[in-house]
Amino acid sequence: MAEDTEDDELKAKRWAWWLTVSERLEEASSRSVWRLRVLWGAKGPTQKEAALLRQFISEFKGMSITEVGEWLAGTAWWEWRLLRNEEARRLQQEAEARGFRVETVEDGLDDPAIAHVRSLLRAHRDAHSEAARYWISFHPSFHEGGCILVTLGPGESLVSVASRAHHETVPVPDERGLRFLEELAAIDPLGVPGENQIGLDGISLTCLVEERQGRREFSTWSPDPKQYPREHGFVWAVYQLAMDAARGPATWRFLEEMFGYLNNNDERLPVKHFDEVPRRIRLFGSLSSMKEKALDTLFASVSPDEPLLMDLSNLERMGTLLYPRFAHFHARPGRTAWWVSAPAARHLLGAGIPRSHLHDTLEAARAALLDTSRGG
Structure with missing residues (x-):
């Protein structure tokens, strides 16, 4: 009997452990973000496929079938980045119901350096909810992605950069931090429209602004300073701050690769x-x-x-x-x-x-x- 009691207690402990692990896995899953691709032939979608894509891809709903076909000519897929679980599932179901093949992979959490900087964002938010934070995720077409986080006060202001399993956090000098805030004040980052631009080559940027006055998330694609001056102004201000502050060679190389995507001024010197x-x-x-x-x-x-x-x-x-x-x-x-x-x-x-x-x-x-x- 004693052995049976011991077995029951052991089973109960194992079950409690499994419930705890399951809850943590479910909690982690709820925070995950996903990259999803809808695939077709290498030469671009057929006329029938273009018509089907118009039915569930919001960017194409205002286009004719011919325009969708011309836009996607020579491509083999359409991709979304940083989708939440529910939205990724919905789009996958919509695509598969229309006969498309779909690929999904977890996005943004596979690089431990980016995960580390995300943890810095959460820690700063928890400790200093009224302080300012600025975040950009970079998803370029032909290079590895990464992120920049700027945290302003209280106390020391910092900029963190992550890419390719490398991360660096360095202080922002007071004078440079004030110049950064002046640049942002001219943009009003909480009011940036974040137009849903689309493109094939270039860079997708996911931005977060957290200030005492409010919070704003927006995405933009290779923002042109003439068409989208506020989106470009925000991204360039954060990028240039990181460029000025960075000290490590690995950080420089990542930021220098991003320069080619972000610089829209042919006369600006790298x-x-x-x-x-x-x-x-x-x-x-x-x-x-x-x-x-x-x-x-x-x-x-x-x-x-x-x-x-x-x-x-x-x-x-x-x-x-x-x-x-x-x-x-x-x-x-x-x-x-x-x-x-x-x-x-x-x-x-x-x-x-x-x-x-x-x-x-x-x-x-x-x-x-x-x-x-x-x-x-």
């Missing part, structure tokens, strides 16, 4: 300045001939005799029309050391800059710049 001695200037991504004036302005900001470390370690492409500008800048009296990627090295050699001034690592570039025995 540049980051470092408050270091000697001074370091980082150019990244692509430099086209349209950036001639911006490049001239950047080079003119450097004193002729100032020693400088030019960081081109993440530069991928450069227009050959820019070569004379780089050659002229290198020939100034001040010493310049170049930290280069393989593509950047090819471009600088093409511009006539000696190989001895090009370096594969930051340490080598710094050492060369500080070596007074070497010529300029």
